[in-house]
Amino acid sequence: MTETKILQQLERRLKTTLRFRHGQVLGSMCSEPDPLALRVIRRTWDLNAGDPGLSPALAELEREAVSWMGAFWKWPQAVGRMVGGGTEANILALWSARETRLSPKRTRVLASVSRHFSVDKAVRLLGLELLPVALDADGRLDPDKLEAAIDDRTLAIVASAGSTSLGLVDDLGALGRIAKRHGVYFHVDASFGGFVLPFLEEAGFDCPVFGLDLEGVSSVCLDPHKMGRGPIPSGCILWKDSRYPDAVSTEVGYLSGGLTRLTTLTGTRPGASVAAVWAVLNKLGRSGYVALVKEAMTLTLWLAEKLVNIEGIRLVRPPELNVLGFYHERISADALNSRLRQRGWALSLWPGFLRIVVMPHVRRDHLRRFLKCLEDEIQRG
Ligand SMILES: Cc1ncc(COP(=O)(O)O)c(C=O)c1O
Known part of the structure; x- marks a missing residue:
């Protein structure tokens, strides 16, 4: 195969890969590098x-x-x-x-x-x-x-x-x-x-x-x-x-x-x-990491507040770092995860709850879109 063809094929085959930059990877502990x-x-x-x-x-x-x-x-x-x-x-x-x-x-x-x-x-x-x-x-x-x-x-x-x-x-x-x-x-x-x-x-x-x-x-x-x-x-x-x-x-x-x-x-x-x-x-040095952590933690606490305002959603525990576990009182974590996955969101599934890690690639507008989608799914019952 020519290099051009190989690269075209690679692009085609990786098309469905969820990349951090697309903003729908919410459950990974890895992120885009600097x-x-x-x-x-x-x-x-x-x-x-x-x-x-x-x-x-x-x-x-x-x-x-x-x-x-x-x-x-x-x-x-x-x-x-x-x-x-x-x-x-x-x-x-x-x-x-x-x-x-x-x-x-x-x-x-x-x-x-x-x-x-x-x-x-x-x-x-x-x-x-x-x-x-x-x-x-x-x-x-x-x-x-x-x-x-x-x-x-x-x-x-x-x-x-x-x-x-x-x-x-x-x-x-x-x-x-x-x-x-x-x-x-x-x-x-x-x-x-x-x-x-x-x-x-x-x-x-x-x-x-x-x-x-x-x-x-x-x-x-x-x-x-x-x-x-x-x-x-x-x-x-x-x-x-x-x-x-x-x-x-x-x-x-x-x-x-x-x-x-x-x-x-x-x-x-x-x-x-x-x-x-x-x-x-x-x-980055110390101050760069402080800024990064401040942003991640601020966004985590914002997300926690938004989540608990959604009907039926509960946090497993108040977040200590930029990791949030939550569940719905009536819809199983398994079912909710599958439905969100069908809509392109990659969360992490744990026994009885879903986990979001607010990594540096996760931004407020991504989370706003996610919250809207989550609310839609909950309303559908
Ligand atoms: C607490 C903890 N330890 C170890 C690991 C394993 O790290 P790695 O996947 O880089 O081997 C992870 C991965 O998420 C982790 O969360």
């Missing part, structure tokens, strides 16, 4: 961050990006790597916990019933066991129940800072103290909230306790490709100290820079993602 990311990718698409000897400059950009993200999480000296996303980061965190454990008896991972499914994947891959812990009345991992479940088989605790379902933040302070008291590894999955929490207070909203500096916290992961305006794929893991990444790194002799220590699960890694995230961090 336009600068695309410009950087065009210049760096052939760089492999997995072979740092080829580009020590790229390795330096990665260290700087990691340090920015560490600073956002109050620990600029964090040792970290840019990875493919939250899944890879969660696997790496639990792998490093397993490799540094005090006894082989420690095989249990405690995580809330609302953990992301990548924690289950990590546990299975690593030959560990998962012990789900119930939520408290506010929908967060219950610290008392968690502590009661800890014994000499406990390896690690995983908490959420922005749960996938409702964007709720576990009590990281209390959980960190428990982890410290019992000498267990504590990983904070901030894949979603990692680029929201550090800016909430300055944006004028209540902010729960967070930080890699909190006692007992061993690692945190945050995804530039969610609220960080980075390209897909871009994730990051931050460890409090180097003994954890050291325990999972491999020395490779044949790469361009001679003996190289690699810490990521993947070998070849998109250098363009590293360069793009570095660029976006430098472009």
Whole structure:
């Protein structure tokens, strides 16, 4: 086939794809990257961050990006790597916990019933066991129940800072103290909230306790490709100290820079993602992210108010981050979701409710159109 024909076919086949820019993707935790990311990718698409000897400059950009993200999480000296996303980061965190454990008896991972499914994947891959812990009345991992479940088989605790379902933040302070008291590894999955929490207070909203500096916290992961305006794929893991990444790194002799220590699960890694995230961090800086979070949160609270004014609509919980769960008293979430999907809206369906994530690509006029459509569907009964 000629290139022209291939490109025509591609365009035709992707025609029905829901793109963020069209404003109907309301349930995704990813978004369009900052336009600068695309410009950087065009210049760096052939760089492999997995072979740092080829580009020590790229390795330096990665260290700087990691340090920015560490600073956002109050620990600029964090040792970290840019990875493919939250899944890879969660696997790496639990792998490093397993490799540094005090006894082989420690095989249990405690995580809330609302953990992301990548924690289950990590546990299975690593030959560990998962012990789900119930939520408290506010929908967060219950610290008392968690502590009661800890014994000499406990390896690690995983908490959420922005749960996938409702964007709720576990009590990281209390959980960190428990982890410290019992000498267990504590990983904070901030894949979603990692680029929201550090800016909430300055944006004028209540902010729960967070930080890699909190006692007992061993690692945190945050995804530039969610609220960080980075390209897909871009994730990051931050460890409090180097003994954890050291325990999972491999020395490779044949790469361009001679003996190289690699810490990521993947070998070849998109250098363009590293360069793009570095660029976006430098472009937006703290104040840029504060503005982004302010906009997302303002729109979330506006949407929450509009939703509860629609006959029969209830919120699952008041939103803590830019994530909203809602349901209709009589129409099932399943049915409502199908009907909205037929009208082009992509929401996220959960048991008993629908979820909207107010990402940077979601704008007020999109939401106005959505609310109108939702009202129509409810009136139809
Ligand atoms: C809390 C949380 N952890 C981990 C992940 C997995 O991230 P990824 O899809 O980037 O691997 C997600 C994805 O939505 C998430 O919400």
